[in-house]
Amino acid sequence: MKVTFKDVTMSYDGKTDTLRDLNFTIPDGTLVSLLGPSGGGKTTTLNLISGLLTATSGQIFFGDEDVTKKDALARKVGMVFQNYALYPHLTVLDNIAFPLKMAKVPKAERRKRAAELAALVHVDDQVDKKPGELSGGQQQRVAIARALAKSPSLLLLDEPLSNLDARLRIEMREEIRRIQRETGVTTIFVTHDQDEALHISDNIMVLSDGHIQQFSSPTDLYESPNNLFVAKFIGTPIINTIPADVLQDALAGIIPGEILERAETAGIRSEAIIPYDAGDAVLTKLSGSVTHSQKFGREATSDVTYNGQTILSTEMSGVPEDQAQLDFYLTKKGFFLFDDAGTMIYGGDLHAQ
Numbered sequence: 001m002k003v004t005f006k007d008v009t010m011s012y013d014g015k016t017d018t019l020r021d022l023n024f025t026i027p028d029g030t031l032v033s034l035l036g037p038s039g040g041g042k043t044t045t046l047n048l049i050s051g052l053l054t055a056t057s058g059q060i061f062f063g064d065e066d067v068t069k070k071d072a073l074a075r076k077v078g079m080v081f082q083n084y085a086l087y088p089h090l091t092v093l094d095n096i097a098f099p100l101k102m103a104k105v106p107k108a109e110r111r112k113r114a115a116e117l118a119a120l121v122h123v124d125d126q127v128d129k130k131p132g133e134l135s136g137g138q139q140q141r142v143a144i145a146r147a148l149a150k151s152p153s154l155l156l157l158d159e160p161l162s163n164l165d166a167r168l169r170i171e172m173r174e175e176i177r178r179i180q181r182e183t184g185v186t187t188i189f190v191t192h193d194q195d196e197a198l199h200i201s202d203n204i205m206v207l208s209d210g211h212i213q214q215f216s217s218p219t220d221l222y223e224s225p226n227n228l229f230v231a232k233f234i235g236t237p238i239i240n241t242i243p244a245d246v247l248q249d250a251l252a253g254i255i256p257g258e259i260l261e262r263a264e265t266a267g268i269r270s271e272a273i274i275p276y277d278a279g280d281a282v283l284t285k286l287s288g289s290v291t292h293s294q295k296f297g298r299e300a301t302s303d304v305t306y307n308g309q310t311i312l313s314t315e316m317s318g319v320p321e322d323q324a325q326l327d328f329y330l331t332k333k334g335f336f337l338f339d340d341a342g343t344m345i346y347g348g349d350l351h352a353q
């Protein structure tokens with residue numbers, strides 16, 4: 001089901017707007033993540049989609065139908081929360097079949113459907129157990145199967161993996177992606193974990209401060225961030241940021257003067273500082289020194305000191321640490337300039353590379 005927001009504003013107290021003028025379309029059959037820091041408005045947005053909350057103003061459409069005034073039941077969404085809240089006294093199969101029982105689906109039919117869903121989420125060998133006998137990951141699989149029981153218009157997941165340990169989170173996020181692909185159900189997944197969002201989403205909506213900071217593919221978020229907030233929120237290690245002034249001389253004649261004049265902050269991804277001349281991929285040559293190097297397993301980082309600033313590079317592991325000045329190169333890809341409002345004014349899609 002396609003979901004469209006038109007000028008949706010949400011205020012809990014009638015004074016401050018928690019969400020302001022949200023406009024977006026989530027295409028049918030896709031998996032979209034709502035990503036952002038805590039308090040950014042992710043849960044509020046999800047609850048406006050589900051119908052658990054009513055928008056203060058604006059319109060919400062499912063397909064071409066205006067559902068703004070419809071409640072959660074009428075919107076036929078399936079929901080999974082961080083606390084899976086399975087019924088402890090019911091078996092796994094009865095938990096999955098429960099929404100069908102409420103809908104008065106005949107017993108044989110609902111047991112058949114529940115068994116199919118148990119197989120889909122890979123708990124078909126657990127159906128006679130009670131939830132308390134399952135691991136956290138298995139319980140979350142059951143919760144997803146239960147949410148899918150009535151073939152919902154949308155599957156909505158609010159931080160469903162937060163209670164799981166790190167390894168299980170990775171396994172379960174792949175499972176959510178697989179289940180979404182196999183069922184084709186339009187899925188909206190809330191997370192504050194960029195890594196989670198980047199790995200499973202077709203598109204990511206970055207929400208902060210009641211606004212959509214950017215709504216695009218994981219690649220575009222990384223390679224062409226709209227603003228400094230997105231540039232810093234997406235990517236590990238975190239993007240280097242230095243005052244643009246520091247690079248004025250090095251970039252004069254390379255980047256148009258009127259852009260350089262407006263540039264407040266330069267953003268440099270750690271892989272954009274390289275020790276060799278990569279030809280056309282290079283924006284400019286700089287001179288500095290490697291002051292500190294670290295290596296953990298396959299990850300190597302070096303601190304490069306340039307013009308009094310320290311920039312982290314992940315590409316300089318072969319270069320010895322010492323104070324001597326050496327040439328290094330700044331690549332076009334992964335280099336951005338932002339104005340004083342934080343808007344990107346150079347790099348990414350703006351200047352195809």
Ligand SMILES: Nc1ncnc2c1ncn2[C@@H]1O[C@H](COP(=O)(O)OP(=O)(O)O)[C@@H](O)[C@H]1O
Nearest residue numbers: 012013018036037038039040041042043044045
């Ligand atoms: N029921 C509520 N009443 C009043 N304010 C709320 C309520 N729920 C959330 N908020 C406020 O709305 C903002 C966004 O919250 P939320 O949507 O839960 O963010 P997120 O899920 O991104 O952490 C926060 O400032 C939060 O305090």
Ligand SMILES: [Mg+2]
Nearest residue numbers: 042043044190
């Ligand atoms: Mg939340």
